[in-house]
Amino acid sequence: MKFTVDRAVLLKALAHVQSVVERRNTIPILANVLLEARDDALRLTATDMEIAIVEEVPGVQVARAGRITAPAATLYEIVRKLPDGARVEFDQSGDAPLALRAGRFATSLMVLPVDEFPSMTEGKLPHQFALPAAVLRNLIDRTRFAISTEETRYYLNGIYLHTTEAEGRPVLRAVATDGHRLARVEVDLPEGAAGMPGVIVPRKTVAELRKLAEDVGGEDPIQVALSDTKIRFSFGTVNLTSKLIDGTFPEYERVIPRGNDRVLRVGKKEFSEAVGRVAAISSERSRPVKLALARHHLLLSAASPEQGQAQEELDSDSVSYDAGPLEIGFQARYLNDITDQIAEQVEFRFADGSAPTIVTDAARPEALYVLMPMRV
Structure with a gap:
């Protein structure tokens, strides 16, 4: 096998395929990428036996068609460190190592038999x-x-x-x-x-x-x-x-509640930033942030035995809540993971302080989230 390819297009394809390769495995061939050169194209395949990525690189100058495997991580690092604009030549025949050249740089890589490389791409997908x-x-x-x-x-x-x-x-x-x-x-x-x-x-x-x-x-x-x-x-x-x-x-x-009738609507930006500020009082990721609700009123608070406590009241202009008083706690990270998916206004639907809460984007009803509360 012998071919020449632009460094930029090869690097992009290698970045894609080598990411599935497990750095530590007991099967040596799984650390390799399969290179197949023919018809002015290069086909790269990598797998960990659970996932396989195949990518084709067009515009390759193939002097001698063939197939070989090479260590994926090493090959990627070598190509990544070559200068921009380089043309990379690969040459291998028989049981010899794979020779790689680019300008004045040259190296050789040990190869493993192509027959040992597993195939995951076979089978019908109806x-x-x-x-x-x-x-x-x-x-x-x-x-x-x-x-x-x-x-x-x-x-x-x-x-x-x-x-x-x-x-x-x-x-x-x-x-x-x-x-x-x-x-x-x-x-x-x-x-x-x-x-x-x-x-x-x-x-x-x-x-x-x-x-x-x-x-x-x-x-x-x-x-x-x-x-x-x-x-x-x-x-x-x-x-x-x-x-x-x-x-x-x-x-x-079965875990999506149906009767949550206490509705809080609050601006996403104001709410997320307030959660981040009050949660900063504690280094424990699992510590809850408490929401205390009253009519058009929301107070967020958090406490840490080591650091102290923090609270923030949101402006009534950004809070819409007409139900009775309610206190409920959530893990701060879980709250922000959900609000990160919401554009402008978050809608919470509560039942009480211990029941699952529904969270939606007021403008995008195709998404729904359920969040379990924590004791506060």
Whole structure:
């Protein structure tokens, strides 16, 4: 195999694929990236056996077609440190190391047999549809903060993607929860998605997909194909294939309260900044911020045995609350994780000081959040 490629386009592709490679693993081949050069293109593949990213780099000068594997992290670091504008030449044959040259720089990398490199991209994915990139990013951004990191409840370690009906119309819904908060966001059901199984997309896949989709135009489509066990996202020259979490997502609708009739509406900016200020009194991330409500009145407070206490009263012009007095506490970080998803006005719906609270964006009803209170 012998080919020459621009450093900039190679670096971008390597940055994408090498991020799935586990730095520590017991299978040496999984630390490598598969390079396939043919037809004036270079195809790079990396996998950790749970996720595989394949990216094609066009405009490559292929002198001799072939396939080889090379250590992903080392190759990425070498290319990253080459000067801008460099042309990188790769040359390898037989069992010899992979020779890499750029200007006066030259190195060689040990290779592993291509036959040992696993394939994750095979198999049928019968359910296929497309989502605009901006829509998919929105689904991810407004739910992923609630994904659980508790490995014992592995079925919560991802985003549950499924079809359902909302107010008489079919929707595609994304849900995540860690038992302390729940995020639920929905969009109109894309053509072709009807009949798809409910699937749990793993946390690592969600993170990689979000990074890869960052530069995709808002209206550009991202193709989604899935089965009961696998999902693939395709856009531009990139394909991301992932196994799905083999588990049953809980019946989340049962934890969404129905009778919360005490409604607080407050400006997002004022509320978030006040939460940050009063929470700064304590270094403990789990310490609650207390909300004390009365008619058109909101007082936020926090206390720490070591540091003291802090409180802030929000201006009545930014607070709308007509129900009876109420005191309720929430973890500050959880509050801000949710309000970060809201544009201008936050709407809280309370039942009492110990029941789950519903949080929504007054202007964007397609998203709903549930937050469990803390004792104060």
